[in-house]
Amino acid sequence: MPLHILLLLVVGGISAITLLLHLLGKSRLAFLTVEDARSAWHRHFPDDDIQDVTVAQNGHAALVHTAQGPGLLWSFGADTVARHLHDFDLIETPDHLRVIFHDFTAPRVSLHLTETERPLWQELMAPT
DSSP: OOOOHHHHHHHHHHHHHHHHHHTTTTSSSSOOOOHHHHHHHHHOTTTOOOOEEEOTTTSSSEEEEEEEEEEEEEETTTEEEEESSSSSEEOOOOOOEEEEEEEETSSEEEEOTTHHHHHHHHHSSOOO
């Protein structure tokens, strides 16, 4: 089979799969409730003892307070990502908070918070 036809088949197949997943709703961000956040955190860190969970109003992020320290959980497509808040920088912009982790597996995340949530989250994320 000629290379240009094979390339068209591969690109077309990947495009069709992407479109199908989007039409089936698999590209929507996960929506977190307190129970969902607890469950997702335990999936990432099963040994952590969760003390409190604060979910953002948009439901796409949660601050998790554990006996091991604070952590951040956020939506990444239909799944979640979780990181302990040990080594990070926090940058405030006019419309969100940017958390820059010193970890190549999750370099940064932008948290879209309301005006009232932003100072509270900054206070809760401060190292203790």
